[in-house]
Amino acid sequence: MQEAKKVIAVLTRFLPILAFVVPFAILYSLYAYSFEQTYHGRTLYLFFLWLVLLEAILNWEKLQSKKIPRLRSLRSVLLVVALLLPTAYVVAANYCGLNAVIADSARTFIPTEDPARDQHASLTALSVEYLVFAVLFCLIVALEYGTGSLMDFSLPASFLGIVGVLFLVDNLYPGARFTPLQLLVPATATLAAHALGLIGYETTYSTWNSAAYGMMPVLAVNNYPWARFAIAWPCSGVESLLIYSITLLLFLKNTDIRWWQRAVYFAIGALVTYLINILRIVTLFMIAIQKGPSFTVSDFDFQRFHNYYGMLYSITWIMLYPLIIIGSRILWTRIQNWRTAKTPTPDQLQPSQPNPA
Secondary structure (H helix, E strand, O other): OHHHHHHHHHHHOOHHHHOOHHHHHHHHHHOHHHHHOOOOOOOHHHHHHHHHHHHHHHOHHHHHOOOOOOOOOHHHHHHHHHHHHHHHHHHHHHHOOHHHHHHHHHHOOOOOOOOOHHHHHHHHHHHHHHHHHHHHHHHHHHHHHOHHHOHHHHHHHHHHHHHHHHHHHHHHOOOOOOHHHHOOHHHHHHHHHHHHHHOOOOEEEEEEEEOOOEEEEEEEEOOOOOOEEEOOHHHOOHHHHHHHHHHHHHHHHOOOOOHHHHHHHHHHHHHHHHHHHHHHHHHHHHHHHHHOOOOOOOOHHHHHHHHHHHHHHHHHHHHHHHHHHHHHHHHHHHHHHHHHHHOOOHHHHOOOOOOOO
16 A cells, blocks of 8 residues: 555656646547647647656656645645646547637638638647647646746746747748748848758749748759749748747756856757758758659658658757756766866875874
8 A cells, every 4th residue: 555655646746747648649549640740740749748757857856845735625626627628628629629610710810812721720720739738737737736836847838838829820820921030031041052052052042922921032952943942930940949949948047057158058059959950941952852853842751851850850959958958067067076086185285294213
């Protein structure tokens, strides 16, 4: 009985994770393909679970000291209800027509000139799903550990929220219609052109103005007319940089690293995140070039990289970078301790006294 109580006590600490196991399983049974897509897909839910687990491990001692609601208290009843809400939402959205209502509402914001209007409207339901899960996750944490613990789990909650907002903006304002996020695109297109030039491909830069998607820069590879793409803000690195900024700032906030070292860590990580996205764009051009004149944007390999592996590059780096920072701090501390141990103290430098005769 004692061992069983210990296991139950440990499992209760992971209720914020366990609450999403069933809804994610239902979603996987319905949309298995979406878990193989990072761009407007559900692969990012796996990174969310990883972040929750990481936060739980890093704050384990603090969580152990938190009092779990008593079994017969009102807070305990509310917690049980909150734990069931993610599953209830998935059932309501996919079996009771809630997703259709969200899509119909979104369709009024999307221009009629957009050839993918219905697709953007249906994907809006996925964006709302991210936002609902973020709110429910915060509710579960607050009921189990108290509102003071929301900061301990701010990283996964913010990750879900920012992804949901970005997906929502991209669907309601497809292409370059959301102009504030389009400001970084010309610089990204220029750097991608230079990167292609370094590997021997000459490029041409132009602009395309569309009633449905707004004004976007167009990058084309000379002598390969089929390798020609318009670049919108989701492809320019803005999406990755926003996710990176929220994730790393929240991570650094909970550390005792000096402010100037935080600034250095943030700048290095942001630069790498941006360069990874340049690599992503260059890779898309290389795929198109290798496919030959018969290439179309619906090509399986192209779409596979565009919707999964491309964004996976940046997200993987963003998730691993906090661990790299922790590892670098541990390594630097050990180096400092080793140097201190090797450096003789002033007492050790004094000549030894002769032994008495």
